[in-house]
Each structure stands twice: as structure tokens, then as C-alpha cells.
Ligand SMILES: Nc1ncnc2c1ncn2[C@@H]1O[C@H](COP(=O)(O)OP(=O)(O)OP(=O)(O)O)[C@@H](O)[C@H]1O
């Protein structure tokens with residue numbers, strides 16, 4: 070943990086709870102979460118099904134609000150913001166990668182990546198060259214810009230989704246089971262991309278069920294029944310790029 | 321969000337379901353086309369009527385017996401039919417604004433001569449009548465002041481009567497029997513066509529009013545006195561003048577109601593076109609029901625579209641779209657559909673109107689502002705019926721929308 074940084078942490082959760090269906094059959098999905106993630110970290114969240122990983126990711130992603138506790142994103146409190154203010158935060162600071170890619174069908178890769186720019190209200194892209202082609206180049210899909218999702222492999226679609234998350238230069242990329250729909254090799258390719266982006270300074274939080282995948286992160290947070298039960302740095306961090314090169318050489 | 325982008329998203333998603341969009345549009349297309357055709361027909365009928373009323377004669381005024389109060393004609397006892405020949409003569413003598421004055425005695429009767437017999441209307445008038453009605457003769461001539469004073473049995477035929485009884489020959493100079501009284505035909509009027517009410521103005525015969533009073537017993541009532549002014553600008557002054565002369569002639573005390581009514585061409589035109597306006601508005605109202613049905617079609621399809629695209633809405637929200645952006649997207653989409661339908665409807669409506677005019681010979685007027693109103697109206701339909709589905713989309717919860725299968 071870096072000691073006493075001047076910049077505030079990207080994420081600070083304090084005693085965050087989330088109760089679904091407050092009332093008779095209430096489900097306590099999060100039962101008091103304390104978590105700090107600094108800028109530049111790459112964190113994997115693990116845990117059994119139903120342990121509250123997605124619930125926490127939704128709160129981190131400002132798609133959902135905690136029932137109790139405090140959430141600070143980039144030093145500003147998210148508690149009590151309106152729907153529009155949350156939308157603005159998502160637009161300015163966050164990028165999402167989903168298990169099911171969630172690209173717009175019958176819409177080219179480039180147009181999918183340009184989508185977040187459409188909703189930018191900060192004006193920081195106004196009158197400038199579109200950052201979308203560069204984002205696609207960054208994920209290695211410069212050649213596929215004008216292809217629609219149905220013409221792309223799962224791994225390529227996930228790359229487009231990552232480019233879409235990247236295009237607004239967010240403070241944080243959130244990925245809920247980004248490799249859940251991909252085979253092992255493609256998963257490692259995607260992790261190589263995440264590692265590369267993280268090395269360039271982007272903070273990444275990802276959920277995974279697989280230990281092998283989680284070991285590409287710098288830190289693993291384990292959840293059970295809506296609580297964090299373990300929070301450890303990764304001792305022998307995997308290097309996806311090197312693994313791929315080795316596998317390529319062996320083949 | 322940029323407006324151009326909004327428009328782009330809308331057109332793209334509309335073009336994605338071409339057949340569906342086309343079918344959705346059809347309601348609006350038919351509605352707008354129907355409204356346009358109805359308005360065109362109504363306006364055509366109205367302008368035809370106006371033209372015909374102008375054709376009644378230049379600067380014409382009519383005096384009729386009985387007073388009109390609000391609600392209709394009210395006639396006091398003893399005031400019935402108080403138009404007299406002296407009234408007409410007094411108007412002709414004293415009216416400084418009046419160019420010509422003629423009493424009109426209406427009756428009906430059988431005309432025998434030429435090819436057979438013909439039942440028609442008989443008008444007893446003075447020679448001034450021709451100038452007031454601005455009505456020329458096709459052959460022969462109108463009767464004169466001398467004919468009038470000598471109570472001559474001369475008749476001028478309307479063209480319908482002339483064509484019916486004398487299909488092959490010029491009737492001028494022929495003898496006819498009008499109500500069993502022998503008359504000499506001295507002229508035939510040029511055709512004037514139908515009145516606004518569908519009456520054939522040429523199905524008539526015209527004789528001097530003195531002759532009518534002398535020979536057509538029992539039908540000496542004066543139906544009206546018609547007069548013309550020197551110029552249209554004189555109409556209001558002439559109306560006042562006629563009124564004071566008539567009151568004097570009828571010896572009405574101050575404060576007593578008029579026992580006669582004066583109407584000018586505008587009054588007549590307004591009364592006639594009022595009826596057609598009501599008719600055409602009724603037709604347009606019926607036609608616009610199909611616009612509403614079209615709007616419901618749009619609403620239905622937009623609701624389906626919102627459901628189908630729930631996940632897309634979730635994605636857009638996750639990457640930063642505000643509720644307002646989603647609302648605008650769907651609203652613009654329904655407006656684009658309805659306005660496109662409206663434009664197609666205008667083209668079809670105008671084409672149908674022109675086709676109808678060609679095929680039937682009906683008068684059709686295509687007011688350009690009707691097109692503008694149709695576009696605005698269809699846009700309003702788009703907003704009205706698109707708002708509920710759009711708001712439904714905007715109110716979606718992003719997490720649930722993303723999870724939607
Ligand atoms: N919308 C909801 N309404 C009610 N309960 C919910 C809702 N979403 C999640 N839950 C419940 O909250 C708990 C945590 O769910 P969550 O989706 O966060 O689990 P998860 O760790 O992501 O599981 P998985 O690994 O299967 O994705 C579960 O018990 C789940 O049933």
C-alpha cells in the first residue's frame with residue numbers, strides 16, 4: 070500500500086450496505102463493506118455466487134446506490150446524488166466491461182466505441198479529433214473498426230467493449246466477469262490487455278470466479294455473504310503477455 | 321447530446337425495421353391524405369359558391385319583406401308582405417347611391433310552345449333587372465321601359481327553357497302560352513349555371529312586372545326588391561339609404577322595428593359558405609380520426625420498440641446517458657416516423673385531390689397552408705403518442721435494463 074498519497078483514493082467504501090426489497094423478504098446483499106482502492110491499482114474480486122460481487126460493482130459503478138454507509142469516488146461523495154448526477158459521474162469517470170459484452174448490435178465497432186462521446190457533457194472532446202479510433206487501436210482492433218458485432222469473435226467483441234470503456238479516459242474501469250463468456254486462451258488475451266492498460270496507469274476492478282484469472286491482478290479481495298473476508302496482495306502475479314508468448318512458442 | 325446525433329440515431333433505428341416502420345406510418349399517411357383531400361374538396365366547394373354569388377350581379381342589394389331578429393324571421397300581424405311597387409319606385413326615384421332598382425315578383429307556371437310544355441319559374445321584373453344581375457341575352461333582347469309601361473305580353477326565356485322547348489330553332493319571335501296567356505318571345509338569356517343551392521338559374525322566364533300583375537292573376541306579390549349601387553364601396557351607404565327610404569315609405573315610427581330586411585352579397589355569401597364550411601369541417605374532423613388512429617399505431621410500435629431495446633437503453637445509461645437523453649431519443653424517433661408519414665400523406669393527398677378533380681370535375685382547392693398544418697399536426701401526434709413510451713424508456717432502471725433478456 071503506498072503510504073500517505075496526496076491524491077485521494079479512487080474508491081473509498083465505508084460500512085456500505087445494500088438491502089434488496091426492504092420489507093418482508095429483505096435480502097442483505099452487502100452487509101458492511103470497507104474498502105479503499107488507490108489510483109493505479111488492479112483489483113480482482115472473488116467469491117461464491119450470491120456473495121454480493123455484482124451488487125458491489127453496481128454501487129462502485131454508480132448504477133446503484135447503497136442502502137447505508139458512504140461511498141467516495143475520486144474524493145467526492147456519491148451518496149444522495151440524483152439520477153442525472155450519477156449519469157454524469159458514469160460519463161466522466163467510469164468505464165464498464167460486461168460479461169456479455171453488451172455492444173449495440175448492427176452497429177459497427179467504431180460507432181459502438183463512439184457511443185460514450187455522444188453523452189459527454191463536459192465538452193472535453195468538443196472540436197477535437199475523435200478518440201475512438203485511437204481507443205480501438207489500443208485494444209488491437211484497428212483493422213476491424215467497421216465490422217458489426219456479429220462479424221467479430223467473442224474476444225474481439227470484448228476488446229471493442231474495452232475500447233468503449235477506455236474512450237473517455239475514465240478514472241476507473243469496472244469489469245464484472247469480463248472473461249466469463251470466453252475460452253481460456255482468449256481470457257488470457259483479455260487479461261493481457263487489462264494488464265497493459267493498468268501498466269499505463271488506469272485503475273481496474275474486475276470480478277472473476279477463476280483463481281488463474283484473478284492472479285493477473287495486483288490484489289485479490291474475497292467476499293462471502295456480503296462481507297469482505299480476505300484482502301491480499303498477489304504474491305506471484307501472472308504476466309499474461311509472457312504466458313501467451315510462451316504458449317505461442319510451445320505450439 | 322448533439323441534435324444531429326439524436327436525429328441520426330432515430331433515423332437509423334427506424335430504417336432498421338423498414339417494413340414495420342412503413343406499416344406504422346401508414347396510419348398517419350392515410351390520415352393526413354384524407355384530411356388534405358377533405359379540406360381541398362371543402363375549400364373548392366366554398367370558392368365555387370363564392371364565385372357563383374359574385375355572379376349574382378355586381379354590387380347587388382336585396383330587400384325582403386319581414387324583419388330578421390336574432391333567431392330568425394319574425395313577422396308581426398299585418399306587416400306580412402309589405403313590399404309594394406311604390407316602395408320600388410320610391411327607391412328608384414330617391415336613392416342617390418342606387419344605380420338601378422327592380423321589384424321581383426316570383427311565381428311558377430306552365431309554358432306551352434315549340435316542342436311541348438315546360439313547368440318553370442316566372443319572374444316579373446323591371447328592365448333594370450338585367451343590369452343589376454349583370455346578365456346578357458344570348459339572342460334577341462331584354463324588354464324595355466316602353467314594354468313595361470304598355471304592359472306588353474313579352475317574355476325572355478332562360479336558356480334551359482329555350483333549349484327544352486326550342487331545341488333546333490331560335491325562339492325569338494315565336495308565340496308561347498304562359499299560364500294560358502299568349503306571349504311573344506323577344507329574347508333568350510345567356511346561361512348562368514347553377515346556384516350554390518343547386519338550383520338551375522336558367523330554368524326561368526322573365527316578363528315585365530306590370531304584365532305579371534295584370535295577366536297572371538293571384539300572383540302579384542313582390543318577393544323582393546333588388547338594387548345595385550354604383551360601386552362596391554357604396555354598399556354600406558346604400559344599405560342605410562334604402563333603410564331610411566323604406567321606413568319612410570312604410571311610415572314606421574321611430575323605435576319601431578324594420579318590417580323588411582336588407583341583405584348584401586357578403587351576407588348571402590356568408591350564409592351559403594357557412595353551410596359548406598360546416599360540412600367540410602365535419603368531413604375533416606372525421607378524416608382526422610384516422611390521424612388519431614395512426615397516432616395510436618405509433619404509440620403501440622414505440623412501446624414494442626422500448627421493450628425490445630431495453631438492453632440497449634441499459635447500455636446507453638451505463639455509459640453516461642441521462643434519462644433525458646433516452647427520452648429525447650425515443651421521442652425524436654416517433655416524431656420522425658409521424659412527420660415522414662405526414663409528408664408522404666401530403667403528397668398522396670394532393671395527388672388524390674388533383675386526380676379527383678380530373679375524374680369528377682369537382683372544384684378542388686389546395687391551400688398551401690393545409691400542408692404546413694398537416695406537418696405540424698402529425699409532429700404533434702408524434703409527440704403526444706410518443707411521449708408515454710419515451711418516458712417509459714427513460715424511467716428504466718439501468719441495472720434491470722442491462723439484465724433484461
Ligand atoms: N435485484 C435484486 N433483487 C433482490 N435480490 C437481489 C437482486 N440482485 C441481487 N440480489 C441478491 O443479492 C445477493 C447478491 O447478488 P449478486 O448478484 O451481487 O451476487 P454475485 O456475487 O454477483 O453472484 P454471481 O457470482 O452469481 O454473479 C444474492 O443473494 C441475490 O439473490
Ligand SMILES: [Mg+2]
Pocket residue numbers: 122123124245
Ligand atoms: Mg454477479
